[in-house]
Structures are given as structure tokens and as C-alpha cells.
Amino acid sequence: MKKTVINELRKDPLVGRWIAVLGESLPPSAYIGENSRETAKENSCMLCAGRESETPMEITRMSPASLADPARKWSTRVIASFDPVFTVEGDLGRRGEGMYDKMNSIGASEIIIESPHHHVQPEDMGLDQMIRVIQTYRDRMADLEKDFRLRYTLIYKNHGKSAGALSGHPLSQLTSTPVIPKRVKEEFDHAKQYFAYKERCIFCDIMREEMRTENRIVIESRHYIAFCPYASKFPFETWILPKRHNCAFQDIRPDEIEDVALILSSFLKKLRALFPDLSYNYFIHSAPNRVTRKDHWHTLGEDYHWHIEIMPRFLRTTGFEWGSGLYILPTSPEDAAKYLREV
Amino acid sequence: MKKTVINELRKDPLVGRWIAVLGESLPPSAYIGENSRETAKENSCMLCAGRESETPMEITRMSPASLADPARKWSTRVIASFDPVFTVEGDLGRRGEGMYDKMNSIGASEIIIESPHHHVQPEDMGLDQMIRVIQTYRDRMADLEKDFRLRYTLIYKNHGKSAGALSGHPLSQLTSTPVIPKRVKEEFDHAKQYFAYKERCIFCDIMREEMRTENRIVIESRHYIAFCPYASKFPFETWILPKRHNCAFQDIRPDEIEDVALILSSFLKKLRALFPDLSYNYFIHSAPNRVTRKDHWHTLGEDYHWHIEIMPRFLRTTGFEWGSGLYILPTSPEDAAKYLREV
Numbered sequence: 001m002k003k004t005v006i007n008e009l010r011k012d013p014l015v016g017r018w019i020a021v022l023g024e025s026l027p028p029s030a031y032i033g034e035n036s037r038e039t040a041k042e043n044s045c046m047l048c049a050g051r052e053s054e055t056p057m058e059i060t061r062m063s064p065a066s067l068a069d070p071a072r073k074w075s076t077r078v079i080a081s082f083d084p085v086f087t088v089e090g091d092l093g094r095r096g097e098g099m100y101d102k103m104n105s106i107g108a109s110e111i112i113i114e115s116p117h118h119h120v121q122p123e124d125m126g127l128d129q130m131i132r133v134i135q136t137y138r139d140r141m142a143d144l145e146k147d148f149r150l151r152y153t154l155i156y157k158n159h160g161k162s163a164g165a166l167s168g169h170p171l172s173q174l175t176s177t178p179v180i181p182k183r184v185k186e187e188f189d190h191a192k193q194y195f196a197y198k199e200r201c202i203f204c205d206i207m208r209e210e211m212r213t214e215n216r217i218v219i220e221s222r223h224y225i226a227f228c229p230y231a232s233k234f235p236f237e238t239w240i241l242p243k244r245h246n247c248a249f250q251d252i253r254p255d256e257i258e259d260v261a262l263i264l265s266s267f268l269k270k271l272r273a274l275f276p277d278l279s280y281n282y283f284i285h286s287a288p289n290r291v292t293r294k295d296h297w298h299t300l301g302e303d304y305h306w307h308i309e310i311m312p313r314f315l316r317t318t319g320f321e322w323g324s325g326l327y328i329l330p331t332s333p334e335d336a337a338k339y340l341r342e343v
Numbered sequence: 344m345k346k347t348v349i350n351e352l353r354k355d356p357l358v359g360r361w362i363a364v365l366g367e368s369l370p371p372s373a374y375i376g377e378n379s380r381e382t383a384k385e386n387s388c389m390l391c392a393g394r395e396s397e398t399p400m401e402i403t404r405m406s407p408a409s410l411a412d413p414a415r416k417w418s419t420r421v422i423a424s425f426d427p428v429f430t431v432e433g434d435l436g437r438r439g440e441g442m443y444d445k446m447n448s449i450g451a452s453e454i455i456i457e458s459p460h461h462h463v464q465p466e467d468m469g470l471d472q473m474i475r476v477i478q479t480y481r482d483r484m485a486d487l488e489k490d491f492r493l494r495y496t497l498i499y500k501n502h503g504k505s506a507g508a509l510s511g512h513p514l515s516q517l518t519s520t521p522v523i524p525k526r527v528k529e530e531f532d533h534a535k536q537y538f539a540y541k542e543r544c545i546f547c548d549i550m551r552e553e554m555r556t557e558n559r560i561v562i563e564s565r566h567y568i569a570f571c572p573y574a575s576k577f578p579f580e581t582w583i584l585p586k587r588h589n590c591a592f593q594d595i596r597p598d599e600i601e602d603v604a605l606i607l608s609s610f611l612k613k614l615r616a617l618f619p620d621l622s623y624n625y626f627i628h629s630a631p632n633r634v635t636r637k638d639h640w641h642t643l644g645e646d647y648h649w650h651i652e653i654m655p656r657f658l659r660t661t662g663f664e665w666g667s668g669l670y671i672l673p674t675s676p677e678d679a680a681k682y683l684r685e686v
Contacts, residue, residue: 010606012471012574014545015529015539018573019670025678028617030624031578031657046628060535099552100573156662164661175663183668186358194356200359201411209442231362235374274371283666311665319499320518321653323626327362328428335368 004161005104007085009179017054020085020105024148049073049116056080057109060133060139073127076136077113080130081173082166087092092149106149108176115170122159122170125269130261133172137284138257140174141189142250145289150176152184152288154262160279160315180288187285188304197305204245216333218340219266223259226267228333234315235331236274236340238267240308247304249286263309271312282310309313350448352429352522360525363428363448390512392459399423403452403482405475407667416473416568420456424516425509427452435492435521436618448491451519455479458513465502465513466611473604476515480627481600483517487591488632492518495527495631502685503622505656528630531647538646546648547588559676561683562609566602568609570678571683576675577658579683581610583651590647592629609653614655616686625653 008021044055052073061074086107093104114133115125121129137155144153157172158164166173180188194202208214210227218238219226226240240263242256252260263283271278286306321327331339351364368642389397394415404417429450436447451587457469463570465473480498487496502509532538537545548659553559553570559679561581569583583606592600595603607625613619629649674682 013549015533017574017576017668019576019672021574021672021675025674026578027360027674028579030673031618031655046404053533054392097573098556134473137398152667153662154667155561157665158662162659164659165517167627173663176530177667177669179669181669183666186668205442206356207487208464211445213441226519228357228442231353231360231364233360233362235369241448241506275374281662282667285661285666309666312374316505319515319624319626319654320497320501322624323499323526323628324495324497324518325360325521325529326520326524327360328364329364329527330373331370332364339371 004225006090009105009177009311011101013092013100014180018177021090021250022085031276035285045167045169047111047113047171047296048118052077054083056111059332060136060143072234074116076115077130078140078174079113079134081109081111086175086177088147089321091252103178106178108144108147108150108153108174109163110140110174111166112155112174113169114170114172118169120170121272121335122157122214123265123267125170127258127261130265131258134252134257134261134264137174138250139250141163141286144174146249147176149178150289151176151297152180152327153286154181154184154283156281156283158281160277160313162279163281165279168339171228183286188288191303191305201245201303201305203241203307207241207243215336218270218337219263221259221263223256224263228337230333232329232333233312234311234334235329236271236312236336237333238271238336238340240264240267240310245305246288247301247306249306251282260308267310267340270340271310274339275312275314279313280310282308284308346378349433350430352448352520354444354448356443358525360521361522365428377558387589388461388510388512388662389508390454390456390514390621391461392412394608395420397678399454401424403486404481405479417459419458421479421483421517422453422454423457424452429518429520431490440589445620446521449521451487451490451493451496451517453483453517454509454519455483455498455515457511459517461512463513464589464611464615466608468513469494470601470604470608473608474601477595477604477607480515480517481593481595484629486518486580487517488593490519492521493521493632497524497527497626499624499626501624503656505622506624508545508622527628531631534646534648544588544646544648546650547586549587550584555614557682561613561680564602564606567606571680573676575672575676575679576670577654577656578672579614579655579679580676581614581653581679581683583607583610583653585649588648590644590649591633592627592649595649603651610653610683613686614653617682618657622656623653625651627651 008163009018009021010021057077057080061077064075075194086105086109090104092106149241153176155174191202216226217225223243224240226238228238287304353364354361370609399618400423402421407418429448429452433447435449455603481506484496498517542684560568560570568582569581571581592666630647
């Protein structure tokens with residue numbers, strides 16, 4: 001709202017990574033004692049039902065089946081972020097700066113409020129509510145795909161302080177960017193190479209391999225498997241992979257929505273049973289926006305496969321991980337899956 | 344010493360990342376309350392002078408000029424890691440496992456003790472001692488390059504708890520791997536592409552651009568610049584880049600060793616003046632081992648350029664960063680450099 005400064009996207013010339021630089025820099029003092037500032041917010045939460053007028057602009061809301069309960073005027077609600085890094089107004093303004101490249105940070109930064117109630121864990125909100133959350137994810141992705149300037153929408157959740165949570169209120173976040181982020185582009189590029197070599201989707205191959213060996217599978221449902229990947233970056237990292245080949249999350253079918261709500265919710269319950277106060281992140285990886293880019297991405301339907309990655313955050317990454325990109329896994333995926341299956 | 348189980352290196356089939364899996368898995372309980380365990384170690388430090396016989400195997404030590412002080416039997420000391428992830432014994436054992444690929448984690452995990460004294464900050468140990476630390480880095484890298492099985496040696500420092508420090512004793516760590524780690528390989532591949540296109544080293548180009556614009560430079564010395572990169576991942580991230588084009592850190596000249604000790608030490612002093620209790624990581628990025636790979640890497644002399652990256656660790660990475668690889672920078676590199684120059 002108050003923002004007039006323009007944030008920038010800059011490209012790292014060495015590895016091709018885009019990063020966003022805020023137009024108004026924080027001073028060094030802002031980085032000292034940051035944690036205490038966060039908890040102060042917690043006493044009074046404007047994301048709760050009844051304080052709708054105080055939040056940033058509402059983008060959409062999902063109404064519940066029954067309106068009997070006044071606290072239930074909505075079941076999920078999507079609002080603009082408090083300090084949006086990406087904003088919809090303006091043009092991309094692609095330009096050079098000496099040898100470097102930059103553009104404006106056009107896009108969307110949204111908060112998906114998962115429940116009107118503050119003190120409910122995602123895995124305890126009930127299957128019906130989890131289904132609504134997943135439907136909200138799908139609707140926002142489908143809507144944002146229509147904007148020609150946007151290349152990618154990432155939906156992600158930061159649960160707990162070590163995972164970077166904004167608030168104790170159950171929420172997910174969404175960021176749409178005018179570039180395909182590095183981590184995501186890497187997956188597409190490699191999946192495409194694999195397809196070129198094997199003429200098979202790498203995710204479908206991983207699915208078959210995991211169902212054959214079984215020892216890394218945590219839960220299998222009708223439409224999904226939840227498994228600990230063979231070369232996880234973090235202990236107890238788990239992916240939820242749909243059995244039906246489908247590159248785009250927003251093309252999910254209604255029966256698949258129900259089933260993913262169920263498997264996600266069951267998995268989070270298991271995770272909490274093993275680690276009561278765990279911080280974690282999850283995010284959905286889906287194909288880039290295709291609407292205006294049919295030519296460029298026309299094979300993506302074959303070689304990419306949407307999925308959810310869930311990353312528990314108990315280990316601190318060290319200089320070795322940052323410097324090398326090689327992660328040390330103190331618990332094998334086979335053992336992690338076993339602990340998660342048996343809990 | 345006690346280790347008989349073999350750790351594995353596994354390759355992520357999707358993005359080609361190698362990760363190391365410990366042969367003996369930690370149970371879930373090991374991840375709960377880990378921080379309290381770390382501080383317990385602190386009361387009694389076997390890395391201090393006088394307890395040499397209690398540490399893992401000594402690999403090398405540097406003797407000081409004067410032996411008058413009994414606590415000064417050595418100035419720097421290199422020992423094997425307490426729980427080495429990579430070990431020198433055995434063969435690579437490259438093999439498949441279903442659709443996946445793995446090998447044994449042959450390599451080296453070493454601790455470089457930077458001082459016999461526990462309570463000395465790296466930037467306060469004096470220039471002569473910092474020079475010895477840099478010489479020790481160089482000697483270990485040159486020595487490990489002779490092992491035909493090893494492809495890369497990463498030297499890194501974890502300072503402070505949030506950066507994953509093992510102990511309060513001033514130390515750096517070293518890991519040699521039989522694969523080129525992902526983050527490092529990415530730099531080489533992109534630097535090579537840039538060279539193929541421009542016929543110039545990308546780092547030399549960055550150097551010239553930074554010296555032309557000046558606004559991201561923190562310190563310039565005779566042989567180096569310390570600057571905040573145009574598209575940093577983290578606020579106040581700083582790179583030290585040698586002015587002389589040289590791909591391999593171990594080929595550093597004596598006058599360059601003195602000068603890098605000086606610029607690193609001056610930079611760390613500035614960082615501490617701005618952020619008194621900051622955790623940070625730094626690491627040296629250098630060309631892969633070349634001894635037996637002259638053919639494959641023969642152009643590396645032209646297209647790669649060693650450097651040090653220093654990463655302050657105050658922000659928590661969130662699901663957005665992990666999911667996208669796109670980082671949000673709340674303080675611009677120009678402002679960060681200004682704060683660091685002026686302190």
C-alpha cells in the first residue's frame with residue numbers, strides 16, 4: 001500500500017540466479033535481535049476471523065457451506081502480503097546495468113489464510129478444511145497463470161520459527177515471478193534432458209522404482225505416494241508424488257484434491273508424532289505458466305510432473321553445504337521412511 | 344577411528360546433486376534438543392594447546408618461529424575430523440542401485456586448528472598468525488591434490504552457532520571429495536560458457552566492472568578487492584577476489600598470502616564492528632584438482648578464478664528460498680558495501 005519504491009530483480013552473472021533486491025534497504029541494526037521482534041506480533045493476530053478490515057487487500061475468499069457460525073464467514077481467505085516483494089503494477093523494464101542484467105519485480109506476493117482460527121495446526125483442521133486449502137491453492141495458480149508477464153507461481157508454507165514463519169496463524173504463501181526461479185528451472189532442464197535420453201518422465205521412473213523397492217515409501221494412497229527421496233538434502237525430507245502423470249498442479253482432478261489433502265494431512269500428523277515442535281517447509285513444484293508460451297513449453301506435458309516437497313528444518317546448514325551444495329544426511333532415507341511409517 | 348561402517352555418496356537423479364549418507368543413521372531423538380548438547384562440549388576443549396594427545400590423528404602442524412612459550416609448540420595444527428564423513432581408506436566402488444547411482448565416500452575430512460588459544464577471534468589473532476592459517480590452507484590443498492581419487496577440496500569456516508560451528512575454538516574445516524560438488528560445478532560450467540562466448544574470464548570482467556563503478560567495493564588492497572556482489576544471496580555477503588588471474592588457490596604467491604591475510608582480517612573486523620555477535624561462514628572456491636586431469640580441465644586456467652565468499656548468517660531461509668532458489672535481499676549490495684566501508 002505504502003510502497004512507492006520499486007524492488008529490483010537482478011541476475012547473478014556467474015550462475016544465472018535471479019535475486020530480488022528491496023528498493024529500500026534495511027540498515028544493519030535491523031538484523032540485530034530480529035527474533036524478539038517476531039514474537040511481539042503474536043499476541044494480536046489480524047489474520048483471525050473478525051479483523052478482516054485490518055489486513056492488506058483481500059484477493060479472494062472461500063465461503064463455507066454453512067453460515068450459522070459468525071466466526072465462519074469464510075473458510076479460507078487470500079490477501080496481499082504485508083510487505084510485498086513482487087507487485088502487479090507496472091511493466092517489466094528489462095535493462096542492463098554495466099555488465100549486469102535487471103528488471104522490475106513484477107509479480108504477486110499473497111498470503112493464503114488456511115483457517116479463521118489461530119490455534120489450529122494444519123494437520124488438525126480436518127479433512128474438509130484441508131481440501132478447501134488445496135482448492136484455494138489450485139484456484140490461485142489457475143488465476144495467476146492468465147497474466148502474460150508471469151512465468152511461475154510458487155506456493156509454499158513456512159511452519160514454525162526455524163522455517164521462517166510470519167505468524168502462528170495457519171497460513172501458506174504464494175509468490176508469482178516474471179522469471180523461472182533457478183531451483184525450479186534446474187528441475188525442468190534436467191527432467192527435459194532425461195526425457196530426451198530415455199523418452200520417459202523421470203518422475204514416473206522414480207515412482208516405479210520407489211513402488212518396486214518400497215523401503216523409502218512412507219504412505220501410499222490411491223493417487224499418491226509419499227516417500228523419502230533416495231538422495232534427500234535433509235533428514236526426513238519427504239515428497240508427495242501423484243501417480244497420474246500431470247505436469248501442472250492446477251490441472252488436478254477433484255478426487256485427486258481430496259486424496260492429496262488426506263495424504264498431506266496424514267503425513268504431517270506422523271511428522272508431529274515423531275518431532276512435536278518441528279519447524280518445516282513445504283512447497284509445490286509445478287510446470288511454468290503455459291498459457292502464452294505453448295511453443296516454448298509444449299513438451300512440458302510429457303517431461304515434467306508436479307509434486308510437493310516437505311522439508312523438516314532441524315539441521316543448521318554449514319559453510320560446507322553453502323560452499324559445495326553437497327549435503328550430509330545423518331539419517332538415511334530408508335531409515336527415515338521406516339520411522340515415519342511405524343509412528 | 345572407531346568407524347567401520349561405510350558412508351555412501353548418492354546422486355540425485357533429478358538435478359545431479361551428490362549427497363553423503365551416513366552409514367549409521369541417527370534416530371529421530373538425536374534431532375530433538377540438539378543445541379543443548381553442543382554447548383556442553385564448550386567447557387573443556389581438546390583443541391587447545393596441551394591436549395594434543397586426545398585429539399583425532401594429527402595430519403600436520405606448523406611450528407612457530409620461537410619455542411620459548413610452552414603453549415606455543417605449534418601455531419596451527421591439522422587433525423582428522425571427529426566423525427569424518429569422508430575417509431581416505433578404500434576404493435570408490437562406483438555402482439548402481441536400481442535406477443540410482445552411488446559410490447563410497449572416499450575423501451578427507453580435516454579440522455584446521457587456527458590457534459593454540461581458545462578465546463581468540465580470527466580477526467584478533469594478528470596478521471602473522473592469519474598468514475600461517477592461509478599457508479596451512481594452501482599446504483593442505485596442494486597435498487590433497489596429489490590423491491588421484493579426489494576431485495575437489497573445499498576449505499570452509501563455520502563461525503558462531505547459527506553458522507554450524509563445532510566449537511568455540513578458532514578453526515576451519517576441510518573436505519575433499521571424489522566428485523565435484525554441485526555448487527562448485529555450476530560455477531565452473533557457467534564460467535566456461537561465459538569464456539566460450541566472450542573469450543574473457545567472467546571473474547576478471549566482474550573485477551573490472553566493480554573497480555569501475557566502485558560503489559560495491561568494501562576494501563581494495565594491493566592484490567585483492569573485497570566487494571558485495573551485484574546479486575548477492577544474503578545481505579552483507581562479500582567476496583574477496585584476487586586481481587591476478589589465477590584459477591587455483593594453491594598457486595598463490597607469498598606476497599599474495601600476506602595480502603589476503605590482511606584483507607580477510609580487516610574485513611572480519613569491520614563485520615564484527617557492525618554486527619558484534621554475528622555468525623558467518625566463509626569458503627574458498629578454487630579450481631578442481633588438476634594433477635591427473637590435464638586433458639579434461641586444461642582450459643580451466645583461463646576461465647576460472649579462485650576467490651573467497653563470506654556469508655553472514657542472520658536471516659533464516661524460508662520455504663520460498665528453498666523452493667525457488669530465488670533469494671530476497673533486504674539490504675542492497677551498494678548499501679551493504681557503504682555500511683562496511685564506513686564502519
